[in-house]
Amino acid sequence: MTRTVFVLTGAGISAESGLGTFRDRDGVWARFDPMRLATPEGFAADPVLVHEFYNHRRRDARAAAPNPAHAALARLEAGLAARGGRLFLCTQNIDDLHERAGSRHVVHMHGEVLRARCTACGTETVWHEDLGVETPCPHCGRRETMRPDVVWFGEMPKQLDVIDEALAEADLFVAVGTSGAVYPAAGNVAQARAFGIPTLALTLEAADNAGLFEATRLGRASETVPAFVDEVLSAKV
Template sequence: MDIQNIFVLTGAGISAESGLGTFRDRGGVWSRFDPMKLATPEAFAADPVLVHDFYNMRRRDAMKAEPNPAHAALARLEADLAKRGGELFLCTQNVDDLHERAGSRAVTHIHGELLRARCTACGESRPWREDLSVATSCPHCGATGGMRPDVVWFGEMPKHLVAIEDALLKADLFVAIGTSGAVYPAAGYAAQAREFGIPTLALNLEAADNAGMFARTRLGPASETVPAFVADLLAGGDGSG
């Protein structure tokens, strides 16, 4: 296998088969809830109780969900690449921890993590599995009322952008899995990969908004397409099956 450094971008579609809803598809989370009332700093300032209720529900759902074969396949790919002197850079738009629970050791969460909480008073972020409320005090500074999910809301800066750009420059292959192709900056990474001359592959249930940016596309459930892609790649193919 000549491909040594692989950049994988995952979106809500990879966790859908674990029971976690997508966001922009028909019937997705944002078709049922108004993101402007639930996922912005302004919404949190205006009605923190409502925002906490929404994210407490999502946190509980994420903890009940189990990784599926797509998550497990990427963990296997990471381990096998490392044995061969390569590297998998796994960048996820998802705020769940299913990649980690499937065995992936290095996961970059561009949109933050549901199972972390951040204090708006002192800025400290820490692992968090319990419900949050306006009465929750920061374990670090003691301030009350400012604890929030450490996720990226609309209007906020995504995380780890420099590390992501560096990894993209080193990649021999760019793969997007279960992404809508509608959320930037992540939706722009396929175009950047093309500009750098990096082969691009999309694994999606249906064509994404930025489908034209990919040299190859395989449609189908992530639990089927991702294990097939990984098996082909590790057998010396190019991941096309």
């Protein structure tokens, strides 16, 4: 039977590539104040500080390399497509490790650190270098208008209508390395259950919403995700 698999990934999948998680005891938000660094109000109050924070994160993302979990999901996308199926890959991560591992279709619901957006003209553009207050918009030329194209606290995640539609059509919902604490992504498992879709969590330790999953496999993403992909492509699940 053709399978449509919906995979949601979180910070845990990129942790093995050296990128920090956010909500662990030693995660990013345990060391930095998100209200100062990841809100529109924080950006308005101190854009220099926010730009400095995201410039570091942009450099870290560029220096990181995909790990076996990213590669396995790229293999799953290709394998499902070859037999008439589909992988819908939705990530909460703002890095590009899925794409660099070979995934062709990725929905970044929280935006992308390697993109920038002009608050004056709305133009979004690929951006791999440092960004600052004086950086002119490459489209309209205005300064003091450029910001990272990431979703901050208090802002609406991207492509929610596309995500909801894909979830309703899925045969299987899988969450990889998610904390289960950030909504609306944390609510996807409840939506899947309401649709009668089987649910599986692949995570290093139980997420906040672990009780909503029908099955959970604990372990490193670099081990659990390739094993899961092998099972799907051999039609064992």
